[in-house]
């Protein structure tokens with residue numbers, strides 16, 4: 001049995017050597033506690049709904065999220081009818097119809113979240129030459145994930161005296177390189193919550209980061225559940241195999 | 254292979270088939286009664302583990318290919334579809350993605366085992382060479398697989414690595430164009446990488462077959478590095494090693510599933526979740542972890558090689574790096590002829606053991622250097638590059654200088670007279686004085 005130790009040790013080294021996570025220049029964002037962390041972690045539906053509200057009322061004015069479909073919103077705890085109503089609040093261009101014309105219609109649950117701009121060029125043009133990245137995968141596409149998004153939302157500061165910012169640029173503690181071309185998007189009281197949660201920038205920031213984490217990893221909960229069953233099976237299997245092996249080898253030593 | 258004595262089977266159907274095509278006789282001979290040294294430790298599990306990982310990669314890969322679209326405009330989106338909309342797609346993808354990492358972990362340990370116990374030595378040279386060939390094919394396969402999701406990191410890693418070939422004199426330029434199918438990494442590149450990524454695992458499978466065939470000609474090595482002398486030194490493969498391998502495999506799978514289900518993006522860089530944009534270079538391009546030591550060797554050659562104090566250059570730095578990187582793998586191929594010491598196992602070669610363990614540390618440091626940016630500093634003052642160059646020097650010195658030198662000078666400890674004797678001694682309270690002498 002003792003011989004297993006060097007092997008496990010090899011794993012630890014291999015895995016340690018492997019972790020490529022290295023933050024670029026920006027400061028490390030604060031570490032918050034997220035309900036979706038850990039082996040049994042899951043998303044907090046109330047936080048997801050509040051986060052969606054912040055996203056749709058604020059961020060969606062500039063950021064697209066086109067890998068997420070309105071039908072996916074049932075995962076936040078909305079009913080099918082509510083999702084239908086949410087989708088119907090948006091307009092999409094469809095067609096061509098029988099006469100060959102494009103037409104507008106209310107969005108359906110099977111549509112992806114509508115883009116705020118018709119194309120990338122329009123988005124860049126409207127944002128002083130900076131492109132607001134698509135948010136479908138944003139939480140996975142940045143070191144620090146949800147913590148980083150929370151950090152950017154709450155990390156706006158007065159620039160140091162020697163910093164030269166162009167018009168439309170802001171100083172942010174956690175943005176790599178500190179210069180960001182997004183105006184502080186949140187301010188206290190700008191989105192109203194029905195569940196009595198505080199209407200503060202910090203609360204908005206953690207809710208929207210929660211929501212964006214879900215958007216980039218919507219299968220997290222079933223993944224953890226399936227993994228638990230698979231591991232449970234393998235642990236029992238390994239135990240049985242260990243006993244079997246011991247028995248078979250009993251006469252061989 | 255299977256001519257000669259046929260085994261007899263109780264089951265009439267099995268017997269009927271075996272008379273016409275003796276597959277059951279073959280299986281029984283090669284995996285049933287196959288005489289296997291009785292003293293394997295758990296390092297001997299990793300061959301079977303690697304085999305299982307290969308099959309797992311084939312199965313998950315083929316399912317992915319059913320849903321994946323090899324087109325520059327759709328590849329990234331189709332992988333996201335797999336993650337979000339295909340039933341169990343996220344699981345298949347995470348198992349494939351992390352399966353590649355764990356396949357490499359298994360194979361790296363497997364290679365280390367071979368080096369530690371001298372499994373590359375006569376009569377197993379060809380068996381070893383097939384193994385290194387598998388390793389090389391795996392690297393090619395994983396490299397091309399990494400570009401398939403058409404992500405920033407995958408696309409740029411492909412750009413950097415394919416660009417290296419342009420350093421080869423004369424054929425370099427045309428070769429790179431052939432790899433790209435054009436003048437940059439673009440849709441034709443993705444198409445040929447997908448075709449090859451689908452093909453190569455089956456080539457690996459064929460080489461694994463040769464590898465195992467060669468193994469069954471020479472028989473396995475063992476921790477003592479002395480050949481079995483008779484029945485008392487071996488055990489039938491089944492049930493002894495089928496049971497031990499299955500136990501070891503289940504522990505390995507536990508670790509693999511732990512990562513795949515609970516930290517599936519541990520080995521992935523955030524830029525792997527951004528779609529490839531050929532117009533925007535990421536600030537820091539890193540290959541997958543299993544390439545990092547070789548990447549560090551590549552980047553360690555920052556100087557031209559020529560006649561000093563003149564303008565004459567024989568090998569420009571870029572070509573030098575490419576030669577060093579491939580040379581690092583080539584060292585493994587010729588290892589059986591670099592180390593000609595008659596004793597196999599490092600247990601009886603204290604000096605060899607020391608230098609080999611140093612090589613392992615050296616390789617891990619190279620991995621660290623490969624992960625850092627090219628201009629990184631150590632303790633804020635020394636260029637990390639120098640550490641990379643030092644470790645590269647040791648890597649090659651180990652093979653070219655230390656192994657031949659030890660082959661001639663190292664005096665090995667006394668070997669036990671047989672495997673069974675050594676096994677029996679170990680189970681007495683104290684080793685008998687004759688064995689220690």
Ligand code: HEM
Nearest residue numbers: 310311314315317318321350353395398399401402451454
């Ligand atoms: C030697 C075995 C194999 C290795 C080492 C390997 C390695 C890889 C790697 C590293 C990736 C990138 C994973 C990611 O970042 O998502 C990948 C993707 C992929 N592989 Fe493989 N692979 C193997 C066998 C196969 C086979 C047999 C197929 C079947 C055609 C296959 C099909 C795919 C597909 C379609 C993708 C893109 C989808 C995705 O990225 O998840 N692979 N492979």
